[in-house]
Amino acid sequence: MNYSKYEFNKRSGKDVYSYDCKPGEGSFLDNLPDFDLEELVISYIQLKENYYVLSNSIANHSTTIKIECEFISRDPAKKGQRAVVQVKGGRDKKLKAEDFKEFTEKGCLVYLYAPHIENPEKDERIIVITKEELERFYQEYKGLLPDSITQWENLFQ
Numbered sequence: 001m002n003y004s005k006y007e008f009n010k011r012s013g014k015d016v017y018s019y020d021c022k023p024g025e026g027s028f029l030d031n032l033p034d035f036d037l038e039e040l041v042i043s044y045i046q047l048k049e050n051y052y053v054l055s056n057s058i059a060n061h062s063t064t065i066k067i068e069c070e071f072i073s074r075d076p077a078k079k080g081q082r083a084v085v086q087v088k089g090g091r092d093k094k095l096k097a098e099d100f101k102e103f104t105e106k107g108c109l110v111y112l113y114a115p116h117i118e119n120p121e122k123d124e125r126i127i128v129i130t131k132e133e134l135e136r137f138y139q140e141y142k143g144l145l146p147d148s149i150t151q152w153e154n155l156f157q
Contacts, residue, residue: 028138028153029131030091036149037089038068041113041129043145044137049111050074051083066099070108081109088114097126 029037045051051071058069066086073081084103088095094116103110104125112120113129120126142150 027131027135029089029134032089032149032152034087034089036152037113038087039146040134040138040149041085041087041111042069043141043149044129044134045071045083045085045111047141047144048137049083067103082107083109083111085111085113087112091115094118097123100126 029040032040042053046053050073052074054070054072057067067084068087069085071083071085073079073083075081084100086095086100093114095112095114096118097110097112097120098118100110100112101123104123107125109125109127110123111127111129113134115131117128120128138145138149142153
């Protein structure tokens, strides 16, 4: 909805609608809607980490499941290594690495993205994706990313 208001204002040349996004406040990632942030992180894992998303594992938006989806490595040397991901957006959200022990005990790698992640160093199977890594990924791959993600960039400049 915010994007529609932004586009209407831009195309009409008037500020008819106000929207919740504050250009210049926070980074692109700080302001990206949760669903689009999840999509960006999932794209990162597929393109940078060489994983394939298992489409039947994608969590329904109404669930309280701990993960967004499951992946399997495309690298033959990793012999079917599985991974999962959890994403939390916003400035004050946090994840606890220990909450994903059930996955690491099964041999899965766990990719986490959030503003704050507690104790990731306690388990070598926990992989933290940093904000800087995701920002670099976005700049490098935005030509391959869905419009649903890239459309937001103009709102935050």
